[in-house]
Amino acid sequence: QKEVEQNSGPLSVPEGAIASLNCTYSDRGSQSFFWYRQYSGKSPELIMFIYSNGDKEDGRFTAQLNKASQYVSLLIRDSQPSDSATYLCAVNMNRDDKIIFGKGTRLHILP
Amino acid sequence: IAGITQAPTSQILAAGRRMTLRCTQDMRHNAMYWYRQDLGLGLRLIHYSNTAGTTGKGEVPDGYSVSRANTDDFPLTLASAVPSQTSVYFCASSEEGIRSEQYFGPGTRLTVT
Numbered sequence: 001q002k003e004v005e006q007n008s009g010p011l012s013v014p015e016g017a018i019a020s021l022n023c024t025y026s027d028r029g030s031q032s033f034f035w036y037r038q039y040s041g042k043s044p045e046l047i048m049f050i051y052s053n054g055d056k057e058d059g060r061f062t063a064q065l066n067k068a069s070q071y072v073s074l075l076i077r078d079s080q081p082s083d084s085a086t087y088l089c090a091v092n093m094n095r096d097d098k099i100i101f102g103k104g105t106r107l108h109i110l111p
Numbered sequence: 112i113a114g115i116t117q118a119p120t121s122q123i124l125a126a127g128r129r130m131t132l133r134c135t136q137d138m139r140h141n142a143m144y145w146y147r148q149d150l151g152l153g154l155r156l157i158h159y160s161n162t163a164g165t166t167g168k169g170e171v172p173d174g175y176s177v178s179r180a181n182t183d184d185f186p187l188t189l190a191s192a193v194p195s196q197t198s199v200y201f202c203a204s205s206e207e208g209i210r211s212e213q214y215f216g217p218g219t220r221l222t223v224t
Contacts, residue, residue: 034212034213036215042217042218043201043215043216043217043218044154044201044215045215046212046213049212088153088154092209092210098170099209099213101154101155103151103152103153104153
């Protein structure tokens with residue numbers, strides 16, 4: 001199993017709908033989880049971070065963490081064309097205290 | 112506040128040449144990182160520094176060296192560039208180390224010919 005796994009996409013979502021991005025990780029002891037957005041040709045930009053099981057909401061974004069099932073997800077409500085980007089999941093691996101990035105999911109919001 | 116700056120923005124370098132990529136942050140963050148991003152391979156950590164005066168190796172450190180003489184600067188040096196080092200390089204920083212959120216610089220696009 002890859003350490004941090006994301007579906008590469010592209011994930012196409014109609015404007016105004018909810019986009020759901022998923023990420024699974026291998027290290028059950030992982031403590032910190034991050035979502036970054038990366039536009040083409042630009043650097044990653046932090047969207048959300050979550051440390052505890054459950055949901056964390058920030059505006060149109062909600063991060064969901066389930067440590068028992070080893071997945072973290074990002075929900076984007078009321079999707080806008082400007083949300084079209086690659087979304088990177090990053091996990092702090094507990095066993096050797098390093099951070100691993102997934103390869104990203106390309107999201108395309110259809111106008 | 113500029114955040115993190117990187118220089119140069121892009122560079123074409125002949126194989127065998129020495130090159131230093133510069134990274135400066137003004138957020139007084141303790142930790143800094145260097146990543147490379149390649150199509151299909153994602154972001155991979157090259158080297159990191161948890162605090163001024165200390166450095167550590169990441170996932171792909173071979174062919175690269177770093178130094179951290181002060182809090183703000185974290186240069187990455189390619190001693191003798193090879194074509195496989197063609198990539199986009201991102202510098203990042205975080206306030207408290209690997210478990211806290213990282214903020215990225217704009218990147219340097221390096222082509223080794």
